[in-house]
Ligand code: SRM
Ligand SMILES: Cc1cc2nc3c(=O)[nH]c(=O)nc-3n(C[C@H](O)[C@H](O)[C@H](O)COP(=O)(O)OP(=O)(O)OC[C@H]3O[C@@H](n4cnc5c(N)ncnc54)[C@H](O)[C@@H]3O)c2cc1C
Ligand code: SF4
C-alpha cells in the first residue's frame with residue numbers, strides 16, 4: 001500500500017483526486033488530502049456567482065461524502081507546515097505527522113498585495129476565497145447603511161479585476177477600476193481593443209482610471225481614498241486588490257526544492273519537482289518558466305501527475321500551453337487567443353473596429369495567409385470557439401481570411417464550417433481536455449444524446465462552460481448525421497415541439513390542458529409544459545389566464561408579478577406612455593391608499609409594488625373604476641409600445657408617433673405569445689423611442705414608415721432588422737400582424753423574436769417572403785387569426801374582480817382571513833421595500 | 839419577527855397526534871395548491887387531481903425563506919410528484935420533500951386525509 005499525500009484542496013488538487021481514483025487500484029494506494037480552507041474544494045472560476053446566490057455548497061466541486069465514498073482521507077482546515085524530505089513525512093499546523101510515498105503539491109496561489117502604505121486598513125480586500133467574498137459582502141453591507149451609493153475601487157484592470165468590478169456594481173456600489181498600465185487587460189488586449197472595451201465599460205457605469213500608481217491608501221483606521229499623486233486622489237469606501245497572483249511556494253522553499261527566481265516550484269514535463277517523489281501541479285508549478293493562472297493547464301498537469309505516479313511514463317505535459325481566455329460575467333464579450341498581438345515580421349493582422357457599436361475584432365495570420373496565429377475579440381465573441389479551434393488545429397484558412405471576422409459578403413459561401421468540420425483530435429473542452437472524437441463517440445456509441453448526458457459522461461462543459469455552444473452544435477449535428485430527427489420536444493411529458501403542439505391544439509380543437517395531456521402526452525405535466533400549453537390556448541382561443549389558472553406561471557395565475565417577498569406589483573396599461581393629469585392623480589391616490597412603492601418603469605409606465613395578495617382585487621377594482629386596464633406586465637404577451645412625442649410636439653417629427661403607438665398598443669394588447677413582445681414607434685430616425693431595440697418597431701421617414709422586426713434588449717441585445725421601407729400605417733400594421741402571428745405559431749417556448757429569427761433558416765429574407773410575398777400561401781390565415789385575437793380582447797382584471805369565484809383566489813390562507821405575518825417591509829427614500837434576503 | 843420562519847419537522851403517520859380540519863375540499867383548486875394556517879405554521883396543501891392524491895408540505899421555500907410554495911405549480915418528473923417554487927422554480931418532491939434540482943434543504947411534509955368533504959392535515963403537536 002502506497003500513500004499519496006496531496007497538499008491543497010483547490011480546483012487542481014481536487015481534479016488530481018478525481019483522476020487518481022478513476023485510474024488507481026484501490027488496494028494499492030491510499031490517498032490523503034490536506035486543505036487549508038474550511039470548505040471542500042470549490043469552483044473558484046465561478047466564485048463571483050457567490051455574490052448572486054450566497055450559496056457556497058452550489059460551488060463545491062464534489063460534496064464531502066464523495067471523498068469518503070472514494071476512500072480518500074480528507075482533512076480540511078488543516079495547513080501543512082513542513083515537509084521532511086529525508087524521512088518522507090509532512091507535519092501540519094495541528095502537529096499531525098504522516099509519511100508519504102509520493103507528495104503532490106497543489107497549493108495554488110494567493111493574491112499579490114503590493115506594498116502600499118496603508119493596505120492593511122479596514123475595507124481593503126482581496127478576491128480569492130469564499131471567505132474573502134463573505135468579508136467583502138459584510139463590509140459592503142455596513143457601508144451601504146452609511147453611504148447612499150458607496151464607491152468601491154478595484155486595484156488591477158486585468159481579467160479578475162474587471163470581474164470584481166462587475167460584482168461590486170451588482171452589489172449596488174459605484175465601481176472604479178484603477179490600473180497601473182496604460183490599458184485594460186494588458187496581457188490579453190492591444191491598445192485599440194482595450195480602448196473599445198474601456199468605452200463600453202464606462203457606458204455600463206464602470207469608471208476606469210489608467211496609468212495610475214497608487215502611493216498611499218488614505219483613511220484613519222478604515223479606507224477613505226487612494227492617493228496617486230499629491231493632488232490626485234480618488235475617494236472610495238472600499239478597495240479590492242486584484243493585482244496578480246503569487247504562488248504559495250513557502251513549503252517548497254523551506255524544504256529546499258528548486259525554485260524560480262520570482263517564485264513558483266520548478267517542475268519538468270512529468271510535473272516532478274527537483275525531488276522526483278514530490279510533484280507540483282496547478283498555480284504553484286513553474287513550468288517552462290511560467291505560472292499558468294488558468295484551470296485548463298492545471299487540470300492537464302493533474303492528469304500528467306496521476307499517470308506518472310501510477311507508472312505510465314508516456315504522459316507528458318505539452319510544450320506549448322494554450323492561454324486563450326474569454327472573459328465571463330461582465331456583460332460584454334472579450335476574448336483573446338493564441339498570440340493576441342504580434343510583431344509585424346511574424347505575420348499580418350486584420351483588424352475591424354466599429355466604435356459606435358463597441359466592436360473590435362483582430363486576427364493575426366501568417367504572411368502566406370494560410371494559418372491563424374491568434375486574435376482578439378471585443379464586443380462580440382460569438383466566433384471565439386470556432387476561431388480558437390482553427391488556431392489550435394492549425395486548420396487552413398479560407399481564401400479571404402477577413403471573412404472570419406466580417407462574415408462573408410457578396411454572396412460567397414459562409415466561411416465558417418460547422419463544428420463537424422473539425423478534426424477528431426480537436427480539443428473542444430479545454431478545461432477537461434475532451435476532444436471532438438470523444439464527444440461524438442459518447443453521442444453515437446453510448447447514446448448520450450443531450451448536453452446534460454454528455455456532461456455527465458465526459459465532464460465536458462463542466463469547467464468554465466465556454467465550450468457549451470459548441471457541444472450543443474455537435475450534439476445536434478451528430479444526431480442529424482445519424483439520421484435521427486433532432487426533436488425539440490418541450491419536456492418529458494410531450495414528445496413535440498411547441499410548434500407541433502400548437503398545430504395539434506388547433507387542428508384537434510383541444511381546449512383543456514388535461515385533455516391535451518391525455519390525448520398526446522404522458523404523465524401529469526410539469527412547470528415547463530403547463531405554461532407553454534397555457535400560452536398556446538391563449539394564442540389560439542384568446543382565453544385569459546383566469547380559466548385554467550393552475551397551469552399558468554405564477555405571475556399569470558395571479559395576474560401580477562410576484563416580488564422578492566411574495567407580494568405583487570400592479571401595472572396598469574398606459575398606452576405609449578401617454579397619461580393625463582387626472583389619471584396620474586388617480587394612480588397616486590390609489591398607491592397612497594394601499595401604501596405601494598411607485599416607480600416609473602423602463603417601459604414608460606408606472607409600476608406600483610408591494611401589494612399583498614388579498615389587496616390585488618381591491619386595488620384593481622379602484623383602478624378599473626378610474627378607467628384603467630391591465631397592462632399585462634406579468635404575461636408573456638404584449639408589454640408596451642414605447643413612443644417618442646413625434647410630430648405633435650417635436651420640431652423634427654416626420655409623423656405622429658404617439659397616435660400610431662397608441663393604436664398599435666391597443667391593437668395587440670392582451671395577445672399571448674411564446675415570450676413577451678414589445679414595440680416602439682419613433683417620429684424620425686433620431687429614434688428616441690428605441691424602436692429598433694424592440695420586437696417590432698416603426699420609424700417615420702420621408703414618405704412613410706420603416707418597419708423593423710426582431711430587436712431585443714435583455715442579456716443578448718440585438719438590433720431589429722428592416723422588414724419594409726416607406727409604407728403607410730395600414731400596410732405597416734398588416735405586415736407586423738402577420739409577422740407576429742407567424743412568430744406566435746412557430747417559436748419555441750420562451751424564445752424572444754431575436755432568438756427566433758436567428759434560428760430561422762433564411763433569416764429576415766425568409767420572413768419577408770412569408771409576410772410580404774406570401775411564399776407559404778398563409779397570409780390570409782395569419783390575417784384572420786390576428787383579427788380574431790384583436791376582436792376578442794377582454795381586460796382579464798375586470799373579469800377577475802367581477803367574478804366571485806376568481807376573486808376568491810386572492811387570499812393568502814384558505815382557512816382564515818388573517819394576513820401573512822411573515823411579510824416585512826423596510827423603509828427606503830420615503831417609500832418602502834421588502835426586507836433584504838439573508 | 840420570525841413567525842413560522844423556523845425549520846419545520848416532517849410529520850410521519852406514526853407521529854400524528856392531531857388531525858387538523860383545514861378547509862373544505864372545494865376551496866383547493868384542481869391540480870393546484872392553497873395555504874393553510876395551523877398555529878404559527880403555514881402549510882402548503884396540494885390537490886393533485888390528476889393523481890387523485892393530496893400532499894402537504896411547509897409553505898416556506900428554503901431557497902430564500904419566503905412563504906410562497908402553495909402558489910407554486912405542481913407536476914411530475916419521472917413519476918415523482920413535485921412542486922416548483924413560484925419565485926425561482928426550484929423543485930421539490932411532494933412525497934419526500936427532497937430538493938430535486940439541487941441540494942437545498944428538504945421540505946417538511948405532512949400527512950393529508952379527506953373526510954366528509956373536508957381536508958385534514960396531520961400534526962404531531
Ligand atoms: C419594471 C421593469 C423595470 C423598471 O423598473 O423599469 C421591469 C421589471 C422586470 N423585468 Fe424587465 N422590466 C422592465 C423593462 C424592461 C426592458 C426595457 C423596455 O421594455 O424598454 C427590458 C429590455 C427590452 C427587452 O425586453 O427587449 C427588459 C428586459 C427583461 C428581460 C430580458 C428579456 C430577454 O429577452 O432577454 C427579462 C427576463 C425575461 O423576461 O425572461 C425581464 C424581466 C423582468 C421581471 C418581470 C422579472 C420577474 O419575472 O420578476 C421584472 C418584474 C418586475 C415587476 O414585478 O414588475 N425584463 N425589461 C420594467 C417594466 C416595463 C413595463 O412597463 O412593463
Ligand atoms: C474570481 C476568480 C475567477 C477566475 N476565473 C477564471 C477563469 O475564468 N478561467 C480560468 O481558467 N481560471 C480562472 N481563475 C483561476 C483559477 O481559479 C485557478 O487557476 C485555479 O483555481 C488554480 O487551482 P489550484 O488548485 O492550483 O489553486 P487553488 O484553487 O488556489 O487551490 C489551492 C488550495 O491549496 C490550499 N493550500 C495552500 N497552501 C496549503 C498548505 N500548506 N496546506 C494545505 N492547503 C494549502 C489553499 O488554501 C487552496 O485551497 C479564476 C480565479 C478567481 C479567483
Ligand atoms: S429582471 Fe429587470 S427589474 Fe429585475 S433586477 Fe433584472 S434588470 Fe432589474
Ligand code: FES
Pocket residue numbers: 899900901902903904923924925926927928
Ligand atoms: S425562493 Fe423559492 S426557489 Fe427561490
